[in-house]
Amino acid sequence: MLRRGYLEQAWDPALSPRELTDLLGSREMLHKSLRRDFKDERLRLVASHPFVIDGHDLRNVPARMGVTSYLEQTFGARTVPGGLAAIGAALADRLATREVTVERGTSALDLVLRDGRVVAVRTDAGDLDADAVVCAIDPRRLPALAGFVHRTMPAIPPVIAHVGLEGDVPDLPHEVVLHGDPMLVVRANGPAWDDHRPRPARRGRAPRSRGTGSTSASRSSPGSTAPRSTSSTPGGGSPLGLLWQGRATVRDRLGPTTPIPGVYAAGAHATPGSGLPFVGLSAALVAEAIGPS
Numbered sequence: 001m002l003r004r005g006y007l008e009q010a011w012d013p014a015l016s017p018r019e020l021t022d023l024l025g026s027r028e029m030l031h032k033s034l035r036r037d038f039k040d041e042r043l044r045l046v047a048s049h050p051f052v053i054d055g056h057d058l059r060n061v062p063a064r065m066g067v068t069s070y071l072e073q074t075f076g077a078r079t080v081p082g083g084l085a086a087i088g089a090a091l092a093d094r095l096a097t098r099e100v101t102v103e104r105g106t107s108a109l110d111l112v113l114r115d116g117r118v119v120a121v122r123t124d125a126g127d128l129d130a131d132a133v134v135c136a137i138d139p140r141r142l143p144a145l146a147g148f149v150h151r152t153m154p155a156i157p158p159v160i161a162h163v164g165l166e167g168d169v170p171d172l173p174h175e176v177v178l179h180g181d182p183m184l185v186v187r188a189n190g191p192a193w194d195d196h197r198p199r200p201a202r203r204g205r206a207p208r209s210r211g212t213g214s215t216s217a218s219r220s221s222p223g224s225t226a227p228r229s230t231s232s233t234p235g236g237g238s239p240l241g242l243l244w245q246g247r248a249t250v251r252d253r254l255g256p257t258t259p260i261p262g263v264y265a266a267g268a269h270a271t272p273g274s275g276l277p278f279v280g281l282s283a284a285l286v287a288e289a290i291g292p293s
């Protein structure tokens with residue numbers, strides 16, 4: 001129901017089936033549905049992990065977001081050979097083929113409106129005329145859009161310490177999560193992971209390395225991870241998108257359209273949310289809203 005009525009087409013409350021409207025407006029939050037459905041705390045930890053690691057409070061995450069676990073179980077989880085940056089490179093190649101000019105190092109500062117409609121993007125390199133503008137950054141950073149999203153907050157990831165492991169490491173799945181306090185996420189990197197053949201899920205276990213002698217250790221604080229990844233400007237958005245603040249977040253975020261004619265919203269701060277699959281869907285929703293050129 002979510003896929004057909006919300007993720008793959010723009011949601012129109014007037015045309016939405018009752019069931020979907022009820023689902024999107026439901027007050028039930030994830031912490032409650034997990035408590036009800038899973039008596040074993042370990043299952044709750046597994047199901048809530050994607051949201052906890054992104055800095056959300058489960059009391060404010062709508063229960064329907066548990067669909068993430070369903071999607072992973074049904075379709076599997078993917079890694080990108082060469083790392084996620086390879087997606088950016090592939091996208092740049094594709095845009096070049098389609099004769100799209102990419103202005104790197106140019107910052108959008110605001111939108112230029114005439115008679116309430118967008119006519120240009122103000123950048124630090126001058127104004128760029130536009131018939132349609134897709135905002136794919138935190139709209140709070142563009143004064144023309146900021147007023148529409150003042151209730152939203154960026155999701156700030158928890159403090160993360162990166163520690164290198166020394167010694168022999170068993171053949172591990174790409175990611176092993178050891179739930180506890182602190183939570184440990186063991187990620188296997190290196191040439192073996194350039195080969196991303198699907199592997200059967202295995203039971204997580206601790207690497208039997210000789211201790212966790214740190215070959216490299218670094219620490220990212222919430223303040224350093226989120227704004228730096230998006231922009232050096234203080235107050236920038238988060239690559240993890242918006243903090244869930246209950247069901248109102250669906251209403252408070254923009255996308256695929258915005259109240260300004262000619263302006264659309266995609267990306268982690270827009271409908272349907274953060275994470276590469278959802279960000280991709282947000283772009284597809286905008287493309288549908290704009291229509292073929």
Ligand SMILES: Cc1cc2nc3c(=O)[nH]c(=O)nc-3n(C[C@H](O)[C@H](O)[C@H](O)COP(=O)(O)OP(=O)(O)OC[C@H]3O[C@@H](n4cnc5c(N)ncnc54)[C@H](O)[C@@H]3O)c2cc1C
Nearest residue numbers: 106107108137230231239240267268269274275276277279
């Ligand atoms: C450490 C980490 C790990 C993650 N792991 C995963 C994962 O395993 N799987 C997954 O699905 N998702 C993952 N995510 C989330 C995923 O990266 C984001 O949801 C996704 O990248 C958001 O896409 P976006 O295009 O909205 O924003 P971004 O990818 O943040 O891109 C925004 C772009 O806009 C540019 N920009 C910012 N301000 C301006 C401006 N004023 N003018 C012009 N350009 C501007 C930025 O430089 C940047 O290039 C991870 C995020 C982090 C931080």
